[in-house]
Amino acid sequence: MGKGNKDDRLSALPDDILFNILDRLNVPEAARTSILSRRWSQLCPKLSRLIINALDFLPEVVSRTNISVDEVVKINAAAAEATESVLARRNPGEHTIHLLSTTFYLRGDVPIFIGHAVGHAMSTHLVENVEFSIRTGKDHVAEIEGDDELVTWAREFMLFFDACPNAFGGLTSLDLGNLRFGESGISCILTTCKRLKHLYLYNCDSGDGSTLQVEHANLSVLCIVNCCLAQVKLNWLPQLTQLAFDGWIELQDPLVLGHVPLLEAVCLTNVGLSVNKMVKLSTFLSSTSVQDLKLGFCSEKIWVQPECLTESLASVFRQLRFVNLVELPEGYDLTWTMFILEAAPFLKELYMTVWDHVCHMELDEEKRKKLQYSENKGVEWGSTASDFQHHSLVTLVIFGFESEEYFVSYVKRIMAAAINLEDVFLYSRLELECGKCQDLKPTRFPWTKRQKISLKKRITTGIESFAIIHSSGPSRRPSPPPPPSPAPPRRRCFLPPPILRNLVGGRGGGAGGRGESAAAAGGQHDEDSENFDFCMCNPPFFESMEEAGLNPKTSCAGTAEEMACPGGEQAFITHLIEDSVSFKNSFRWFTSMVGRKANLKLLASKVREAGASVVKTTEFVQGQTARWGLAWSFIAPRKNVIRSSTPGKVHHSFMLQGLRRGNGAFQVLKSAETFFCASNLSCKTDSLSFSIDVTLPDEQTQAATLDCDDLPGSVEDNSTKVHSIVTGASFRISVFEQMPDTLLIKGSLLNKSLSGTFTSLFSQLEEMLKTEFVSKDR
Structure with a gap:
């Protein structure tokens, strides 16, 4: 790499790029570059x-x-x-x-x-x-x-x-x-x-059983691992954002959280023994509102106590977005984790690792008894409402999945409750082997095609879900574990029709040429083939290159194979529509660009004739150029408004989509409060959690079910009639922001004896809020 070496391209780079390269090295490695030339020797002192x-x-x-x-x-x-x-x-x-x-x-x-x-x-x-x-x-x-x-x-x-x-x-x-x-x-x-x-x-x-008290103005990250402390008191940490607490002595309140207003990421890890008491997260994390929660169990007893939804638990979990449960013991029911979903309405991603990591476990039976390890590591939980729905969870990831009934029933339960779930990622235990572990027992992961089909049917039978179930590759060789966060990438597919059939159908073939349709080539596509979010096609717009050159104002770029095909775009997209029928269970959406508006209506009608349940069109304009988009799906759309007037339900919800400009969660909350206060009902509004606790008057002695059609008139008139015929009941109205211009309104009945009254009141509230806040064109 001397001065005379013309191939020394690295030294030819500007200083800022070389600085960036050297900054990635440790000092001994960076120092070795000084011998290359005088220029390199002058860079190191400036890193x-x-x-x-x-x-x-x-x-x-x-x-x-x-x-x-x-x-x-x-x-x-x-x-x-x-x-x-x-x-x-x-x-x-x-x-x-x-x-x-x-x-x-x-x-x-x-x-x-x-x-x-x-x-x-x-x-x-x-x-x-x-x-x-x-x-x-x-x-x-x-x-x-x-x-x-x-x-x-x-x-x-x-x-x-x-x-x-x-x-x-x-x-x-x-x-x-x-x-x-x-x-x-x-x-x-x-x-x-x-x-x-x-x-x-x-x-x-500071000695066995000592107490650590922490006060610091700038500390933002605190990790306490295997410290023999009776208690940790975080008295005043105004900048603390991340806390890791790994291993604590079983005494009263091992962690006391004082002033930690910015705490958003918490990692708690402990080995649960038979003599240990269960931990209530609502108490352990009181006065906080975390966004990222990681719980480690070291393949031993589950030390978290599931809790019914309370105000304190809801306050702790109201901002929770990500949960990671690490090294859960194998073979035990996972239903207890549902209490986290119930209390965390904004939870987006749920990760869990179910694994008996023998390298870190005490396996000697005598020592386990002496140290009081628990033989029963599980925990029971059965209070989740059968009609419970979660609107925010989009990703479920399980490492160490097995085709056992407790796994299958758990995934089924999550997919049924999480109505907006998009992806379920399942990984084998072999993906977790650390290199030192000996595979003591065989895995029951679905490797073969038949096993995967059977698993999919077991999970999806009896439920409706758009979620795509992914599983790790068929290799049985141990490999490093995939990172628990961020979530595995969603699979995208950008394939024109000539290779859609060949690539997805697994029949081989090339990237060029048209070929016959998938239906003619082999019938319906196998259910077990890989699923995709969408197929995007930019078809050849012309029937020949001569046609492409007819308009002198058109600037065409591309090869003849890309720009022209027999029959033009109409024939090309027609083939795509025919193929889509065979692959309707493998793709959520099929999309194609259309170059001529005259073809758009004809192609849309062909899509409907093919049996598509949803057909969408749009227009793209840039300068003087216009193109059109055609999209279709064979999957029936999910209704955005979730509402039920069936007496007996204790949870109701609906969506406010397309809010008028200037309106948001705060304005909707205040309007709901006005709706109930106008009838002299007692309202307690919490602006931090965007919720209202409504208490109906105790002096009323009769309950009645209201029907929206029987109460015409203004909000004030309706509220007066409500007040005159309902009796004492208590319920909570919560407002959640799902995305810009979209709110979720959830009602929870606290007095289950008057579910019919609650249902009718909630229906009136829905009608009133939609009239007041939703644009008329929705």
Whole structure:
């Protein structure tokens, strides 16, 4: 890569791109590039990200899992030297350091040497983020020889801490492990590290059964893992957004949440023993409103207590969007998780891993009894209403799925309740093997075509759902687990008709030529073939290239095969319509561009003759050019308004779609409140949760069922008549924003004895709100 090498394209790149490349390397790797040329040697002192890890100086022949004391001393000294060298070569104030991260061991004077170098850099350079990750050489609790060792390491750390106040004063991230501090040790650290944003504590405490009280103005991420603490009190953390609490002693209220107004992501993990009490999330997470919740069970007893829907539980889950249940024990009913859906109306994605991870489990029967592991790991729950519906859940992902009845019934139940569910992803347990696990028992995942067809029928029989069921590939070889978030991508299909039949039908074939229709080639498409969201076609508009050149104002681009075919676009799209009949169960939507408006009406009529249940057309205009779109589906549309007037139901809901400009959830809530208050009914409005608790007067002694047709007139007139004939009942009206200009109105009856009255009142409310807020053209 010398100056005379004409093929050195990397060195020819501008400096900003080379900086971007070097910033992705650790310091030893970036430093090696200095030998390439003078230009490369001048780049390293200007890097914005400096990541120095003692382990990066470990010889390749030495395993990171078994490092000797001598090797630790060597690599620690190398890390200290690299830190001092790379900071000394920088010109003060010339280039901002966006990240300065150092990982080293508590050995001798090395930590203090690194601390002084970092502190000096912070006083002479603009440093945005500084991270210390401090190791003791013991990565797991089981490696600790005793409490005295923890105390010794803590003393070493405090010597380092006291010697480097400048470094710790500007620290933004601190990672500590295997330390037992004095009574005020952790509090002293928090007081000194005023800029601290991230704090990670592993096996750190102030003695068995100690209490950790945390107050900090800037801390945004707090992780507490395997710390022997009786209680964690988060008294005042105004910037805290993420909390991880892994492993706690079974005492009263192990976690107390104080002022944490911004907390939105919570991860709770614990090993449930037979002597442990169940945890109520409404109490554990009280005074919060999380959006992302992860619960870990370590393949042991389920420690979460399912709860009936209460005001406190609804408040905790009112903003919940994502739930991830990790390492649930195998073989136990999953129905208890439905209580989360009931309390979280905005939940969008639900992930769960059902897996007995033997690498992390205690398998010896004698030890399990001695340590009081539970033999029955499941929990029962059966209070979910049969007519319960969830309007927001769109994705369900299950890792470790088996063709067992408890799995099948659970997926069926979710698909029936989540009326807007789009995708169900099912993965085998083999996808989760960590490399150390031995496959102790066979998996019952549906691998074969026949097994998949059977599973699909078992799940979908008796329910209506548009959700697509996906399963992992047929390979039985273990592979790394797919990431739990974000959700696996939805499959899209952009296929013109000539290969629609061949690719989806699995009959081979090429990408060119027309061929005969799928129906003529082999009849109906197999149900078990892969499902797609839509097929999008941009057909050849002309019958020949001569026709394409007739209009001098038309600019045509493309090959002859792309622009022309026998019969033109009318014949081409007709073939697509014929093929769509054979693949109606594999595609949600078929779409095609249409170049001539004269063909649009004829093609739409052919689609209807083919039996499509939905046919849509639209126009695309850009400048002086117009094209038309044709879309059709053989799947019957779902009704947007969900309403029932059947007495006996305790939940009703309907949608307000196409709201008039300037109206939203707040205006609808106030109008509903006016509707009930006009009849002197008691209303308690909660503007934070967008709900109204309505109490009918106790002095009324008769119940009656109202019919909307019997109460003509204004809202005030109707409300007066309502007041005159209904008796004491109590119900809740909630308003949820589904998307712009669309609201979901949900009513829940709290006094089940007067369901008929509640149904009629809710029907009147629906009629009134639609009249007031929905545009007339809807």
